[in-house]
Amino acid sequence: MSVINLRLGAFAAALALLAATSSGAFAQKKYDVGASDTEIKIGNIMPYSGPASAYGVIGKTEEAYFRKINAEGGINGRKINFVSYDDAYSPPKTVEQARKLVESDEVLLIFQPLGTPPNTAIQKYMNTKKVPQLFVATGATKWNDPKDFPWTMGWQPNYQSESQIYAKYIMKEKPNAKIAILYQNDDYGKDYVKGLRDGLGAKAASMIVIEESYEVSQPTIDSSIVKLKSTDADVFFNVTTPKFTAQAIKKMNEIGWKPMHILNNVSVSIGSVMKPAGFENSQGIISSAYLKDPTDAQWKNDAGMKAWNEFLDKYYPEANRADASVIYGYTVAQTLVQVLKQCGDNLTRENVMKQAASIKNLELGGLLPGVKINTSPTDFAPLSQLQLMRFKGETWERFGDVLSGDVGG
CATH class of the missing domain: 3.40.50.2300 (Response regulator)
Known part of the structure; x- marks a missing residue:
C-alpha cells in the first residue's frame, strides 16, 4: 500500500514538475466568450x-x-x-x-x-x-x-488629416481659389469639412464660397451640382460616397463645369465609381491613396x-x-x-x-x-499617411511625397 502511495506521490510530483517546467501553454490559455481551443x-x-x-x-x-x-x-x-x-x-x-x-x-x-x-x-x-x-x-x-x-x-x-492634406495642396496650387463643397449631412461629411476649414485656417472664410449638404436617402444630387456651378467656384471638394460620386462626375460633365475636382479617398474605386461615371468624365480628378491600385501596371x-x-x-x-x-x-x-x-x-x-x-x-x-x-x-489611428494622386486615362497616378496629416485623436 505504502509503495503504491509512494509511486503515486512520485508520479504527482513528476507531473507538477512537468507543468512547472513546460511552456505553461495549458495553464495560460485564457478565453472570453467567442473563443475556444478550436x-x-x-x-x-x-x-x-x-x-x-x-x-x-x-x-x-x-x-x-x-x-x-x-x-x-x-x-x-x-x-x-x-x-x-x-x-x-x-x-x-x-x-x-x-x-x-x-x-x-x-x-x-x-x-x-x-x-x-x-x-x-x-x-x-x-x-x-x-x-x-x-x-x-x-x-x-x-x-x-x-x-x-x-x-x-x-x-x-482619418478624414480630417486627409482634408488638411488637400487644403495644403489647394493653397499651394490655387491660393485665391473659390471653393465649393458638397458633403453628406452626417458625421462623415462634417469631419471632412472641418479638416478642410482647419487646413485653410484664416483663409477658409474667404476661400469657401458654398457648403452644400445632401441626405444619404436622396435618390440624386444633380440639383446640388447645378447650384454649386452657379457660384463660379473653381475648386470643388467632393465629399460623397460611391453612388453619389459617380452621379456628381456625370452631372458636372453634362453641364460643363470644370473646376479643380478634389475627391475624398473613400470613393476612388475605378470599378465602382470612375468606370460607371465614364473615364472621359473623370480626367484630372485629385484624391489620395494609402493602398496600391490594382489597376496600376x-x-x-x-x-x-x-x-x-x-x-x-x-x-x-x-x-x-x-x-x-x-x-x-x-x-x-x-x-x-x-x-x-x-x-x-x-x-x-x-x-x-x-x-x-x-x-x-x-x-x-x-x-x-x-x-x-x-x-x-x-494612439488608436493605425494609418496616418497618404499620397496625392490624379486620375489619368483609366487609372490613378500618384505624385509627390507620402504625407501625414496633422490630426491625432
Missing part, C-alpha cells in the same frame, strides 16, 4: 443593401480571406467563424445587428462595421459591454479616442500584389479587381489576423484591444511603399 468567432456588419451597398464587397473579401486562413490551418490552430450581417447603412438596424452579434451569437469582437453613422450608433453600447469595435470601416477622427472609448479603434487614415510584378491576385484566384475569383474596396478588405483582414496571432492563447477581449494597440511598423502587401501601421495605448 474557434474564434468574429462579428461583422456591412451595408450589403441600401445606399452604400457598393461597399458590401468589403465584407465579401474579408469572408474570403478568413476562408483562406482557415484552409491554411487557422490562427494558432483555431478556425475563424466569421458572422456578417446586413444593416443597409441604417443606424437603427446597425444597433439591432450589434446586439444580435454580442448577445445572441456571442462573438469575441465586432470587426470592421462600416460607416460613420452606423458606428456612432453602436459605439456607446460596444464600450459599455466592453466588446472590441475593432478597425471600423470609416475614417472619422473620433475613433481615435482611447481615453473615452477604449473598445473602439479605427483603421484607415507598375505593381504587375510586385510581390504583395502577386499574393493578392493568387488569393483572389483561389478564394474570390468573381471579385472585381478594379474595385478599390477589394484591396481594402484584404489589407484590413490581414491586420486583424496579425492582432489575433499576437494574442497567442490569451483570447480575451481585453487582450485583443491590448494587442491591437501595440502594432509596430507593420508593412502589408496592399499598402503603398513607405506606409506602415502603428498603434499605441494612446
Whole structure:
C-alpha cells in the first residue's frame, strides 16, 4: 500500500514538475466568450443593401480571406467563424445587428462595421459591454479616442488629416481659389469639412464660397451640382460616397463645369465609381491613396500584389479587381489576423484591444511603399499617411511625397 502511495506521490510530483517546467501553454490559455481551443468567432456588419451597398464587397473579401486562413490551418490552430450581417447603412438596424452579434451569437469582437453613422450608433453600447469595435470601416477622427472609448479603434487614415492634406495642396496650387463643397449631412461629411476649414485656417472664410449638404436617402444630387456651378467656384471638394460620386462626375460633365475636382479617398474605386461615371468624365480628378491600385501596371510584378491576385484566384475569383474596396478588405483582414496571432492563447477581449494597440511598423502587401501601421495605448489611428494622386486615362497616378496629416485623436 505504502509503495503504491509512494509511486503515486512520485508520479504527482513528476507531473507538477512537468507543468512547472513546460511552456505553461495549458495553464495560460485564457478565453472570453467567442473563443475556444478550436474557434474564434468574429462579428461583422456591412451595408450589403441600401445606399452604400457598393461597399458590401468589403465584407465579401474579408469572408474570403478568413476562408483562406482557415484552409491554411487557422490562427494558432483555431478556425475563424466569421458572422456578417446586413444593416443597409441604417443606424437603427446597425444597433439591432450589434446586439444580435454580442448577445445572441456571442462573438469575441465586432470587426470592421462600416460607416460613420452606423458606428456612432453602436459605439456607446460596444464600450459599455466592453466588446472590441475593432478597425471600423470609416475614417472619422473620433475613433481615435482611447481615453473615452477604449473598445473602439479605427483603421484607415482619418478624414480630417486627409482634408488638411488637400487644403495644403489647394493653397499651394490655387491660393485665391473659390471653393465649393458638397458633403453628406452626417458625421462623415462634417469631419471632412472641418479638416478642410482647419487646413485653410484664416483663409477658409474667404476661400469657401458654398457648403452644400445632401441626405444619404436622396435618390440624386444633380440639383446640388447645378447650384454649386452657379457660384463660379473653381475648386470643388467632393465629399460623397460611391453612388453619389459617380452621379456628381456625370452631372458636372453634362453641364460643363470644370473646376479643380478634389475627391475624398473613400470613393476612388475605378470599378465602382470612375468606370460607371465614364473615364472621359473623370480626367484630372485629385484624391489620395494609402493602398496600391490594382489597376496600376507598375505593381504587375510586385510581390504583395502577386499574393493578392493568387488569393483572389483561389478564394474570390468573381471579385472585381478594379474595385478599390477589394484591396481594402484584404489589407484590413490581414491586420486583424496579425492582432489575433499576437494574442497567442490569451483570447480575451481585453487582450485583443491590448494587442491591437501595440502594432509596430507593420508593412502589408496592399499598402503603398513607405506606409506602415502603428498603434499605441494612446494612439488608436493605425494609418496616418497618404499620397496625392490624379486620375489619368483609366487609372490613378500618384505624385509627390507620402504625407501625414496633422490630426491625432
